[in-house]
Amino acid sequence: MNSASLTLRAFRLIVTGGGTGGHTYPALTAIRTLQERLAGEGRGLDVLWIGTPGGLEARVAPAEGIPFTTVATGKIRRSSNPLKMLSPANAKDMARVPLGVAQARKIISDFRPDVVLATGGYVAVPAGLGARLCKRPLVLHEQTVRLGLANRKLAGSAAKIAVSSESTVPLLPESVRGAAVVTGNPVRAEVLSGHPDKAVTALGLHGFDRRLPTVYVTGGAQGSQQINEVVAGALPWLLERANVIHQCGPANVEELRRRAAGLAAEPASRYHLAGFMGPELPDVLALADVVVSRSGAGTLAELTALGKPAVFIPLATSAGNEQAHNARHLAEAGAAVALLGEVTAAGLTEAVGPLLTDPARRNAMADRARAHGRPDAASRLVDVILSAASG
Numbered sequence: 406m407n408s409a410s411l412t413l414r415a416f417r418l419i420v421t422g423g424g425t426g427g428h429t430y431p432a433l434t435a436i437r438t439l440q441e442r443l444a445g446e447g448r449g450l451d452v453l454w455i456g457t458p459g460g461l462e463a464r465v466a467p468a469e470g471i472p473f474t475t476v477a478t479g480k481i482r483r484s485s486n487p488l489k490m491l492s493p494a495n496a497k498d499m500a501r502v503p504l505g506v507a508q509a510r511k512i513i514s515d516f517r518p519d520v521v522l523a524t525g526g527y528v529a530v531p532a533g534l535g536a537r538l539c540k541r542p543l544v545l546h547e548q549t550v551r552l553g554l555a556n557r558k559l560a561g562s563a564a565k566i567a568v569s570s571e572s573t574v575p576l577l578p579e580s581v582r583g584a585a586v587v588t589g590n591p592v593r594a595e596v597l598s599g600h601p602d603k604a605v606t607a608l609g610l611h612g613f614d615r616r617l618p619t620v621y622v623t624g625g626a627q628g629s630q631q632i633n634e635v636v637a638g639a640l641p642w643l644l645e646r647a648n649v650i651h652q653c654g655p656a657n658v659e660e661l662r663r664r665a666a667g668l669a670a671e672p673a674s675r676y677h678l679a680g681f682m683g684p685e686l687p688d689v690l691a692l693a694d695v696v697v698s699r700s701g702a703g704t705l706a707e708l709t710a711l712g713k714p715a716v717f718i719p720l721a722t723s724a725g726n727e728q729a730h731n732a733r734h735l736a737e738a739g740a741a742v743a744l745l746g747e748v749t750a751a752g753l754t755e756a757v758g759p760l761l762t763d764p765a766r767r768n769a770m771a772d773r774a775r776a777h778g779r780p781d782a783a784s785r786l787v788d789v790i791l792s793a794a795s796g
């Protein structure tokens with residue numbers, strides 16, 4: 406083989422991770438960015454995604470034309486009570502992991518990837534262990550400050566551990582710290598290039614009053630019962646001052662529509678309910694003046710890259726109270742407002758009110774949020790993938 410054919414050989418990547426958006430979208434963004442980088446060098450990318458049949462990745466990968474396969478995996482139901490962690494359901498699921506490892510090993514040895522990239526979620530464990538058995542370089546990407554369960558299991562086998570924040574490095578076991586590289590959390594390029602008018606057309610927001618600010622409420626892919634409850638309580642107050650787009654989770658649309666049925670026609674025309682935001686998400690974010698949201702790492706990366714004033718209502722049960730930590734971190738920098746503990750409709754209106762009435766305050770918060778954004782995270786993660794392949 407001469408050197409020209411060597412440089413033109415397609416790069417082979419296996420990606421594994423998913424379950425939620427927080428693990429799925431960084432993987433997707435890494436694939437797209439690597440593909441672009443390689444194309445610029447006249448080189449192709451052969452990629453295969455190992456996921457779970459029920460995770461978001463099972464919809465996202467095929468929709469993007471990315472070859473997709475699944476392996477058996479075990480979901481661990483977390484509990485503060487160690488005895489509950491030993492539940493029959495957990496034991497049964499954990500027994501599936503060895504089968505998943507065997508399946509992943511076969512897939513990886515057949516595919517012969519240059520690198521395996523794991524972005525977290527249950528499926529990353531068998532696939533990451535398969536990479537080690539096949540002696541392929543394993544790159545982990547961690548979105549949150551503390552390593553998630555899957556990445557903790559895999560850290561000792563990783564060639565590189567890409568992390569989203571400097572504050573993660575000292576929290577890593579000393580034995581793996583040398584493998585850490587701070588990249589940030591990749592954000593899909595389209596999320597950063599939305600247009601407000603397109604949101605109005607796509608969602609039919611013709612009753613919105615464009616002289617008023619727009620609030621975008623989001624509870625994550627499944628929606629959040631807690632946020633839905635608080636926003637439903639504050640809705641009449643909010644609609645006197647703003648247009649509201651409320652992403653409430655596919656299963657909750659009917660109930661919230663019933664609850665909003667009592668609104669007068671005029672405020673009701675400034676309220677838009679949606680189960681899930683698909684391709685219109687970037688335009689909705691572009692239209693939003695204030696965001697009310699969970700504080701998952703993916704959403705945070707997006708809102709800071711865009712520079713959006715936000716009121717966070719963290720998921721209290723997130724592992725290690727991670728979402729509360731995320732929200733507090735930005736609030737301390739004046740880059741967001743964090744509502745911790747019990748949240749009421751009155752608490753929400755108190756937090757949102759000053760942002761609705763004072764554009765200068767919104768702008769100042771937006772600037773501080775932007776200072777925490779890392780728009781180059783995808784490119785840095787691609788650097789790590791390429792260096793792991795050559796190392």
Ligand SMILES: CC(=O)N[C@H]1[C@@H](OP(=O)(O)OP(=O)(O)OC[C@H]2O[C@@H](n3ccc(=O)[nH]c3=O)[C@H](O)[C@@H]2O)O[C@H](CO)[C@@H](O)[C@@H]1O
Pocket residue numbers: 425426427428430525548549553623624625626652680681682683686700701702703704705707720723724727728
């Ligand atoms: C319950 C749970 O375990 N949450 C974790 C999960 O977050 P989870 O995946 O729930 O939330 P994230 O904020 O990380 O990501 C959500 C992603 O879905 C997108 N989106 C959301 C709603 C919608 O309608 N359309 C849409 O596209 C968002 O823009 C974002 O890209 O992984 C994150 C990253 O490891 C962690 O920080 C979270 O603590």
